Amino acid sequence: MGAAPDPVGTLRAEYEALERAYSAGHHGVWAARRRAGLVDVAIAELFARAGAPPGTAVAAVGGYGRSLLLPRSDIDLLIVHEGVDGDVVSGLADALLYPFWNVGFDVGHAVRTPEECERARDRLDAEAAMLDVRAVGGEPSLVADVRRRVSSWAGRDPRRFVAAIRDDAARRADRFGSSAHLLEPDLKEGSGGWRDLHAIELIVGVVGPGAGGTALLRSRERDALDGALEFLARARSALHLETRKPSDRLVLDHQPAIAAAMGFEDEPRLIAIDGLMRALFEHARQVEFTLRTVIARFLEEASESATVPTTTGAALGALADAAEADREPAAALLDATEDLDPPEGGAWTDDERSAFLRLLRAGPRGSASLEILDRLGVLDRLIPAWADVRCRPQRDPYHRFTVDTHLTATLGAMGRILVDETDDDPVRAEAVKQVSDRDALLLGSLLHDIGKTGEGGHVAVGSRVIGPILQRIGLPDHTASLVRFMVSQHLLLPDTATRRDLSDEDLILDVAAAVGSQERLAALYLLARADAEATGPAAWTPWRATLVRELVAKVQRVLERGEMGPEVAGELAARMDRLRDLLRDAPADEVDRFLSRMPRSYLLTVEPDRVARHVATIAPPVGAREVRAVHLEGARAGASELLVVARDRPGLLSWIAGALSLAGLSILSAQVFTTTDGVAVDVFAVEGAWEDEIPERRWREFRGMLRRAVEGTISLEYRVNEKRRWYPAPSVTVPVTVAIDNGASDFATVIEVGAADRLGLLYDITRVFADLGLDVHLAKVATYEGRVVDSFYVRDALGRKLADDPADVERAVRRELA
Amino acid sequence: MKLVTAIVKPHRLDEVKDALREIGVNGLTTTDVEGFGRQRGHTEVYRGAEYQVDFVPKVRVEVVVDDAEAQGVVDAIVKAARTGKIGDGKLWVTEVEQLVRIRTGEMGPDAL
Numbered sequence: 066m067g068a069a070p071d072p073v074g075t076l077r078a079e080y081e082a083l084e085r086a087y088s089a090g091h092h093g094v095w096a097a098r099r100r101a102g103l104v105d106v107a108i109a110e111l112f113a114r115a116g117a118p119p120g121t122a123v124a125a126v127g128g129y130g131r132s133l134l135l136p137r138s139d140i141d142l143l144i145v146h147e148g149v150d151g152d153v154v155s156g157l158a159d160a161l162l163y164p165f166w167n168v169g170f171d172v173g174h175a176v177r178t179p180e181e182c183e184r185a186r187d188r189l190d191a192e193a194a195m196l197d198v199r200a201v202g203g204e205p206s207l208v209a210d211v212r213r214r215v216s217s218w219a220g221r222d223p224r225r226f227v228a229a230i231r232d233d234a235a236r237r238a239d240r241f242g243s244s245a246h247l248l249e250p251d252l253k254e255g256s257g258g259w260r261d262l263h264a265i266e267l268i269v270g271v272v273g274p275g276a277g278g279t280a281l282l283r284s285r286e287r288d289a290l291d292g293a294l295e296f297l298a299r300a301r302s303a304l305h306l307e308t309r310k311p312s313d314r315l316v317l318d319h320q321p322a323i324a325a326a327m328g329f330e331d332e333p334r335l336i337a338i339d340g341l342m343r344a345l346f347e348h349a350r351q352v353e354f355t356l357r358t359v360i361a362r363f364l365e366e367a368s369e370s371a372t373v374p375t376t377t378g379a380a381l382g383a384l385a386d387a388a389e390a391d392r393e394p395a396a397a398l399l400d401a402t403e404d405l406d407p408p409e410g411g412a413w414t415d416d417e418r419s420a421f422l423r424l425l426r427a428g429p430r431g432s433a434s435l436e437i438l439d440r441l442g443v444l445d446r447l448i449p450a451w452a453d454v455r456c457r458p459q460r461d462p463y464h465r466f467t468v469d470t471h472l473t474a475t476l477g478a479m480g481r482i483l484v485d486e487t488d489d490d491p492v493r494a495e496a497v498k499q500v501s502d503r504d505a506l507l508l509g510s511l512l513h514d515i516g517k518t519g520e521g522g523h524v525a526v527g528s529r530v531i532g533p534i535l536q537r538i539g540l541p542d543h544t545a546s547l548v549r550f551m552v553s554q555h556l557l558l559p560d561t562a563t564r565r566d567l568s569d570e571d572l573i574l575d576v577a578a579a580v581g582s583q584e585r586l587a588a589l590y591l592l593a594r595a596d597a598e599a600t601g602p603a604a605w606t607p608w609r610a611t612l613v614r615e616l617v618a619k620v621q622r623v624l625e626r627g628e629m630g631p632e633v634a635g636e637l638a639a640r641m642d643r644l645r646d647l648l649r650d651a652p653a654d655e656v657d658r659f660l661s662r663m664p665r666s667y668l669l670t671v672e673p674d675r676v677a678r679h680v681a682t683i684a685p686p687v688g689a690r691e692v693r694a695v696h697l698e699g700a701r702a703g704a705s706e707l708l709v710v711a712r713d714r715p716g717l718l719s720w721i722a723g724a725l726s727l728a729g730l731s732i733l734s735a736q737v738f739t740t741t742d743g744v745a746v747d748v749f750a751v752e753g754a755w756e757d758e759i760p761e762r763r764w765r766e767f768r769g770m771l772r773r774a775v776e777g778t779i780s781l782e783y784r785v786n787e788k789r790r791w792y793p794a795p796s797v798t799v800p801v802t803v804a805i806d807n808g809a810s811d812f813a814t815v816i817e818v819g820a821a822d823r824l825g826l827l828y829d830i831t832r833v834f835a836d837l838g839l840d841v842h843l844a845k846v847a848t849y850e851g852r853v854v855d856s857f858y859v860r861d862a863l864g865r866k867l868a869d870d871p872a873d874v875e876r877a878v879r880r881e882l883a
Numbered sequence: 884m885k886l887v888t889a890i891v892k893p894h895r896l897d898e899v900k901d902a903l904r905e906i907g908v909n910g911l912t913t914t915d916v917e918g919f920g921r922q923r924g925h926t927e928v929y930r931g932a933e934y935q936v937d938f939v940p941k942v943r944v945e946v947v948v949d950d951a952e953a954q955g956v957v958d959a960i961v962k963a964a965r966t967g968k969i970g971d972g973k974l975w976v977t978e979v980e981q982l983v984r985i986r987t988g989e990m991g992p993d994a995l
Contacts, residue, residue, distance in 0.1 A: 491927075491934035499930070566894045568968060608915040608940045612893065615936070618929040864968035 072110040073164040079103045084136065084306065090326030092136060092302035093295045101125070101132035104140055105201050108161065112202030115160035120147040122203030123161060124211070126175075130197030131263075135302045137311035140165065143198060144176040145207045171311070179207065183214040189229050192219065193267055219271045224364065226271055230264050231360045237261075244349035246470040248342070248458055252301050253313035257349030259297050261356045265290060268359055281362055283400070286355045293348040299327060300345060315345075334519035339458050346456035346467060354440040362396040373401045377443065378416025380405060384434045385420045388427035394434065403441045413447065413538050421447070421538075425476065425507040428484075432477035435511070439469065448537075450530045453518040465601045468517045472510075474599035475592075479510035482595055492590060492614050499587030505544040506588060509551030510595050516552070528553035550585055551592050558593045562612035567619065568864065570812040571741070574665045576616065577623040578634035586624065590617050619811045626809075629665075637665060640673050647677040659684050663746075666843060667738040671748060675706070679746070682710050687744050692775050694768050696751075696759075704733060704752045705759055711775070713745040715862070718841050719831035720774040721747060723781035726825040727788060728767035729754045735827065735846040782832070785825045792824050799852050801882045803875045807866055813842050813858035814867040816874065820882050822853045830855060833881045837874060838862045884982055884992060885953040889944045889974040890916065891964040896942050902963035903946065906955050910995075914943045920973065941972060947979055949992055 080103070083096060105125070112123050127141040128134060142161065146154050154176055165172040177185060186192035195215045200208035219226045238256035245257040253259040269282055282290075303326045304312050307319055315323065324341035331337050374380040380402040387394040413421070424431040438444040445452045454468035464471060482488065483497055483506065500506055512534065516527025531552045535545040557579060565572050580586045593613055597605035623629045641660060648656045659680060660668070668676065675697075682695050693710040700706070707730075709721050718737055725732055733750040740746060753759040773779045799821035809815040818830055827846060834841055834857065843858035861867060867874065891899055896913065903911060917938035924937040948956050953976055965971055984994035 491932045492929045495930040495932045563893055564897070566892070566966070606915060607938075608917055611917070611936055611938070611940050614927060614929065614934075618927050621929055864966075 071164065072107040072114075073168050073170070076103055076107040076170075077168050080136070088326060089303045089306040090299060090323070090328060092306070093299045094133065096302065097133040097135055097298050100134040100136070100138075101129055104129065104134060108142070109202045111161050111164060112157075115157050117157050117203055118149060118153055120149050120204065120207070121145070121154065121157060122205070122207040123201050124208045125199045125201050126197055127173075127194040128197075130194065130199045131266075132199070133298070135298065135305055135311075137171075137305040137309070139171045139173050139311070141194060142172060142174045142201075143182075143195070143211070144174060145182070145203075145211055146176070146178060147207065148178055179210040179214055182211045183218060186215055186218065189233050193263070196267060196270065216271065223272050227268055227360055227363050230268060231364075234261060234264055234356060243353065245346050245353050246456075246467045248460070248465060249314060249316045250345070250349070251314045252297060252304065252345075255349070257351075257353035259301065259313075261352045262290060262294055262297065265352070265356050265359055268363065272363060281359055282355070286351075286358075289348075289351040290355060293352050296344065296348045300341075303327060335457075339460075339519075342458040343456045343467075346458075350440060350456070354437075358396055358399060361393065365396055374398070374405070376414075376416065377402075377405055377407045377447070378414050378420060380443070381417055381420035381424065381438075384437070385423035385427060385431075388424055388430035388434050391430055394437065399437060399441065402438075402443060405443075407446060411537070417447065418539060422504050422508075425504065425511065426480075428480045429477055431480065432473045435473050435476065436470075439473075448512075448534055450515050450518075450534055454515060457517060457519065459517070463600050463604050466599075468514055471599055472512070472514055475513065475595045476507060476511040478595035478598040479507055479591065482591055482598075490594070490610075492617060493594070496587035496590045496617075499584050500591065501584070502544050502547055504540070505547035505551070506591060508538075508540075508544070509548045509555075509588065510592060512548065513552055513555045513592060513596060524553060524556060547585065547588060551588055554579065554585075554589060555592050555596060558589050558613050558616055559597070559609065562616040563609060567612070567615050568812065569741075570810075571665050573616075573619045573623055573811070574629045577620045577629035578637065580620060580624070581631045581634065583621060583624050586617060586620055622811055633669070637669055640668055643673040644668075644676055647673060648680065651680070655684065662740040662742055662744075664738050664740065667736075667746065670736060679708055679748075682708055683740075683744070683746055687712055690775060692768075692771055694764075694771060696764055699750055699752075703757050704750050707749040707751050709745070709747045709749070709771070711745055713739050713743050713840070715838060715840055716832070716835035717745055717775075718747065718844065719828055719835050720771060720781060721749075722828040722831055723785050723825065724767050724770035724774055725749070725751060726828055727770055727781070727784055728763050730759065730763060730767060731848075732827055732846055733848060735844050737841055737844045739842060781828070785828055789824050794823070801879060803878050805867070805871050805875055807871075810858060810866075812866070813860050814871065815856055815858055816878070817854065817856045818878060818882075819852065819854045822848055822851050826853055826882075827855065829881050830857075830878060833874075833877050834859060837877060839867075839874070840864075884979040884995070885948055885950060886977045886979045887944075887946045887948060887953060887956050887960065887974065888977070889960045889964065890918070890941045890972040891944060891960070892966065892970060892972060893940060893942050895964045895966070895971075896944070898963040899944055899960055902959040903956065906952075906959050908946055908948065908952075908956060908959075910946070912945045914945075916941050916943045921969065939970060947982060947995065949995060 080100065083099060087096060108123055122145045124130070124143045124145060125141070126143045128138055129140050134140065144154065144158055144161070158174060158176055162172055162174060182195055186195060192215065195211065196219065198208060198212050198215070234256065237254050237260060241251040241254040241256070243257055244250040244252060244255035247255065251258060265282070272281060300315070300323060301313060303323045304315060304319060307322050307326070320338040320341060324337040327341060329337040329340040332340065335343065374383050380398070383398050384394050387398070424434050427434070435444065439455070445455070451469065454472065457468040459466070459468060459471065466474060482493060483503060512531060514523060514527065515530055515534070516523040516525065518526055520526050528549070531549050535548060540548070557576065561572070561576055567573070580589065590613070594605065597609070644660070645656055671679070678697055682693050687693070687710060689712055691711060695708045697706045697708065711717060722732065730751045731754045733752055735747065735749045737745060737747045753763065770779070774781050799819070802819035804817040806815040806817070820826060831841060839859040839861060841857050841859050844855065846853070846855045859867070889899070900911070917940050919937070919939055924935060924939065927934055927936050944960065946956055957974060957976060960974055981990065982994045983990050
């Protein structure tokens with residue numbers, strides 16, 4: 066034994082030498098063939114040493130049969146015999162297999178007669194493996210017999226054979242997903258991977274290179290397949306060498322090592338691992354598409370497309386016809402489309418535009434057609450920015466697909482959402498009715514992530530590149546502006562809903578200002594749904610849906626009521642600009658801090674020049690028991706403006722009202738606001754109850770009274786009642802009215818009280834609220850000819866609107882005013 | 884060791900995270916959850932389409948800490964998650980019997 070070298074030991078050494086000779090990323094087809102050659106030598110030697118009897122042979126099948134062995138591939142053997150005695154054959158098998166097993170090679174085997182081979186091909190994988198049968202040792206005629214039997218059987222019914230391959234590819238795609246866009250693809254079984262490549266070769270092998278005059282495989286496709294084979298061989302080999310196992314799933318953990326081994330380096334807009342994945346996706350897409358096309362070319366009945374399109378517009382039109390009729394486009398049409406060589410760039414023709422929009426409207430077939438256009442390189446020509454998102458991987462917890470696949474999937478989802486009446490989303494149907502421009506919805510879905518080009522900030526990039534795209538397409542203004550809006554704001558709803566406080570009225574107003582119209586709001590909602598649906602199951606959970614819907618409903622009502630909209634938003638922006646100008650001497654960050662603290666309602670009701678006068682009083686931090694009261698010149702002669710600033714607390718408004726009335730000051734109007742950090746800013750227009758010019762002593766008296774009321778050292782109630790005894794009851798008879806409206810605002814209950822004017826009326830009403838624990842968030846007080854109409858926006862102690870049946874409140878107010 | 888579990892408003896998560904990082908907590912787990920407490924579900928209306936929201940979206944934060952740090956973590960979460968309005972959530976502390984760092988096999992407080 067000792068003298069003769071052990072063939073498998075030698076093989077092991079040769080494998081290792083090969084591994085050392087090339088870096089891990091450069092074991093391509095050549096190395097795979099070399100490995101198969103080395104195995105051939107070892108098997109032939111073992112076969113000879115085993116003293117195999119006549120009538121036996123050993124053959125390579127499967128990948129080994131094709132002479133493609135990757136570093137950790139199984140070696141599949143077929144031992145063929147002509148009915149030789151069972152013991153003899155099993156002795157031969159032992160002599161061949163044990164040496165391999167002992168050294169740790171994975172060797173698979175079958176022992177059959179040629180007749181048994183013919184019967185064994187009931188399974189496609191066995192049949193496919195035997196189609197690659199190749200003699201390695203023993204009698205070549207036996208192996209030739211096997212090949213003849215199997216391939217003639219396959220060739221007798223090529224349609225059945227090709228259909229079986231098609232079905233098998235579909236099953237694999239279903240089970241393993243696609244190598245053409247999954248972030249952790251299976252390089253062997255995934256669609257577009259190694260097995261699909263082999264499937265194409267099998268079809269070409271069985272059917273022959275041409276059928277019915279047209280080539281089954283075009284020369285460009287042949288080149289692409291060769292490139293894909295080399296790439297996949299290298300990637301799979303690198304994975305085998307990296308993991309020391311026959312792994313075929315390219316998981317994230319291994320991608321950096323594989324990328325480095327294959328020579329991918331970080332580039333400005335594409336990191337190395339993304340470069341690797343992008344290259345893989347490009348190859349896998351070609352394989353996926355070529356397999357589909359080859360099958361279609363072969364299985365297609367006599368070509369139905371009578372006219373071959375000669376312009377891109379006509380080709381798109383023919384694709385749209387097929388999509389609308391819900392049928393696969395003819396292979397001949399795809400070939401003709403690929404052969405078109407339209408002039409580069411420039412505006413779209415009317416034909417192109419109308420056919421493209423028809424494709425967008427055509428549902429699943431339409432989005433499938435866009436993928437075909439992508440594979441044919443037409444989409445790049447129509448939308449040059451598409452090239453930047455093609456095959457680009459996305460690495461975040463949500464996305465599973467490349468950017469471009471995600472975009473076509475979003476289009477598909479939008480198409481479904483627009484028409485799917487079985488969808489149980491309560492907001493969907495109403496939102497769909499809101500948007501009259503479906504082309505904009507579809508195009509906005511297709512292009513919403515067009516800014517994901519690796520330059521960071523994809524929304525900003527998208528907003529920049531969408532303009533030229535829309536210009537080339539040449540869309541009506543309304544459509545173009547809605548698409549532009551969708552691209553630039555597609556994250557507004559989901560981001561705001563999940564990260565911000567939806568009970569903050571100013572937030573809702575800001576979102577409403579950014580959205581501007583009910584149609585746009587509906588468009589963003591539908592896009593958020595389609596985007597999520599196309600992203601993966603984690604993106605639209607009931608959790609997220611609830612939050613996004615709450616935001617949409619609140620913004621919708623704000624827009625509906627006109628509390629915010631383009632005009633109001635413009636007005637608000639103009640006022641802020643004006644204010645910044647007035648305060649230009651103050652440090653800009655202090656002004657910004659002030660603006661961010663103030664509720665939008667304050668900025669919208671108080672004129673900028675008056676706000677400028679308020680800043681000094683409002684801006685400095687307010688102590689717990691501090692009360693600042695400043696009177697300023699009023700809007701008209703005889704009236705003064707009174708500004709009171711204090712930490713907000715229940716009862717504050719009633720104390721101010723009580724102190725004013727005790728000091729002989731009449732309230733003409735009152736507006737109360739609360740800053741985001743809980744400071745009450747109350748603005749009153751007051752006049753003297755007894756004189757035209759308010760003497761300074763009355764202000765002093767007011768301030769003293771208010772301070773003591775806040776400190777709790779006097780009873781305002783007692784004093785007001787005392788004082789009231791000396792004055793007659795109101796002479797006019799005005800009925801007391803109390804109207805409570807829970808629907809006017811999402812954030813507060815509106816209570817409107819009408820009554821005859823009397824001394825301390827506002828004090829009485831607000832004290833009732835304070836007793837009931839209600840916080841007055843906004844108040845509008847107006848007095849007309851002895852009649853007062855006051856509206857109060859109130860919330861309960863927990864910041865909620867009142868319960869649905871606030872009868873207690875009405876009763877208490879009526880009792881007080883009776 | 885203690886497991887501190889808090890149910891907080893989604894928009895307070897960043898504050899809670901920052902507060903915990905500030906006191907040196909270097910790991911936590913969050914989950915999107917839905918439920919209701921006193922802040923029951925409610926009816927939403929969008930353009931006349933009414934629908935019931937039975938469960939309110941919240942975020943569950945879980946932190947395992949040494950006994951000595953538990954109170955500090957509780958205080959930090961409560962302070963960061965409080966808005967003073969209904970629905971600020973709840974927090975509870977439970978005993979942890981054993982802890983293993985899967986990578987190394989370290990156990991108990993070593994695995995924190």
